Amino acid sequence: MKKTFVFLFAIAFSLVSRAQDVNFEQYFLNEGSLRMDVFQCGNAEGSHYVFERFVIEPYFGGSKVNLIDPFNFGTNRVKVVDAQTNTLIYSRGYNTLFQEWQTTDEARVMERCYEESVSVPLPRNEAYIILEIRNFDGEFEEIFSKLYEPNEMFNTTEQRYVFPVQDIMVSGSPESKVDIVILPEGYIADEMDQFLQDCQYLANVFTQAEPFASHINDFNFRAVLAPSEESGVDIPASHIWKRTILNSHFYTFYIDRYCTTRDYFSVKDVAANAPYDQIYILVNSSQYGGGGFYNFYSMSTAGNMSSSSVIVHEFGHAFAGLADEYEEPDNPLALLYNLNVEPWEPNITTLVDFESKWADLVVPGTPIPTPNTNQYNNVVGAFEGGGYLTEGMYRPQRNCMMRNYAPFCAVCNRTIEAVIEAHSDSPVAVKSEHLQPEPSLRVCPNPATDFIDVFVNQANEKAEILDLNGKVVMTVQLKNEVNRIGISDLSKGMYVLRANGETRKFVKQ
Secondary structure, X not given: OOOHHHHHHHHHXXXXXXXXXXXXXXXXXXXXXXXXXXXXXXXXXXXXXXXEEEEEEOOOOOOOOOOOOOOOXXXXXXXXXXXXXXXXXXXXXXXXXXXXXXOOOHHHHOOEEEEEEEEEEEEXXXXXXXXXXXXXXXXXXXXXXXXXXXXXOOOEOOOOOOOOEEEEEOOOOHHHOEEEEEEEEOOOHHXXXXXXXXXXXXXXXXXXXXXXXXXXXXXXXXXXXXXXXXXOXXXXXXXXXXXXXXXXXXXXXXXXXXOEEOOHHHHHHHHOOOOOOEEEEEEOOOXXXXXXXXXXXXXXXXXXXXXXXXXXXXXXXXXXXXOOOXXXXXXXXXXXXXXXXXXXOXXXXXXXXXXXXXXXXXXXXXXXXXXXXXHHOOOOXXXXXXXXXXXXXXXXXXXXXXXXXXXXXXXXXXXXXHHHHHOOOOOOOEEHHHHOOOOOEEEEOEOEOOEEEEEEOOOOEEEEEEEOOOOEEEEEEEOOOEEEEEOOOOOXXXXXXXXXXXXXXXXXX
């Protein structure tokens, strides 16, 4: 694999970077992964997490050298922090369906809970699994943390679903490849042969679509033979309801082509039969549609004439965090974007900080913004219209897979190649701000019951716990950089811990 992809990616962001310096074997077991299931509950105004369970699963498909996320993509992020040393040992960004639902009219008048699940390498010792959400100003905020204790009796190893796995196209070991696990939705037992043919078709699509075709030996494709009770998929507008293993449906948020599932625990249960970096759900339907969420899942129908384009487009979302580059003013997802900050997606810009995006690919003399005329066909610039918005958002080229199913633009190509490289067994540099600074004051777990761990950079400091009225209810001396404080005597509610001139909120359950 050519290392020039990493070099080009680093140039594009023009920032100082550091090598990956987390030793996998020091912090993680060589086999298996840890999955944390939660519910995210709330409405358009906000949300909170409810812990469901830890599951120890048999496979980890990711790189064992690129443990810290080098991209800073996603609306959400999971971090793993060693509980003894407050060391960040793993991080990954991702998107969720819940975060999209929050933009809908329904979210303004009611609350819902959505299933959410994150998978990380299996820690050797106690570690905090921390969930963060990106705020409207583009910054991640810690929302939830849970202590993983290896000896806790309720860490389950039970596999809810056990199904055969068929290799479709395997090029090497999971730790050095992009592992795609393909799940069937709406295929009954007698249709498994058809599912395997559709899986082969999906893999063949990648052998013909650049830049994947040039890197096809960096991919593994495996299929889980998981039958549904009934053939097909839910189509609510036609009052068609099918008993399928992943409970998928069209008309998500009342958009006819938007096919998704909220049954994410079942998705993860079926995917657990094989090592994976990406989950691809093939739907047994001829209706046009699908969906894709960064590091969550991709979904498309198998029997539509546009399937090959939809497969690649949705995978662009799920694999490389690529934004839609078309305009769709009525799409509620347009509400996700703050035009006063740069969007995190690598292929759209508000021009607030264009230098951090693809300015290095623009030929001198190209006007920015760039006129949307034939004169600038095949030119990298900044063309207005993208992220569903007609104004204020710009895309790299006039045409792209993420806009109108044309070949990927130069920026999307470069991003995809960089993400492929990060899945390899070759270390990829991480921008310094993705490693540092970690918070100088951290309070975990959150919510808490009997204790909180207070992490500070400097010991021998006094800490105060205040209620929401500003009253000091507890004062403690922080003797070490990691301090465990009993809070069982505190009443249930929200509190603020103050130390080192900083404050952190936590909830006592």
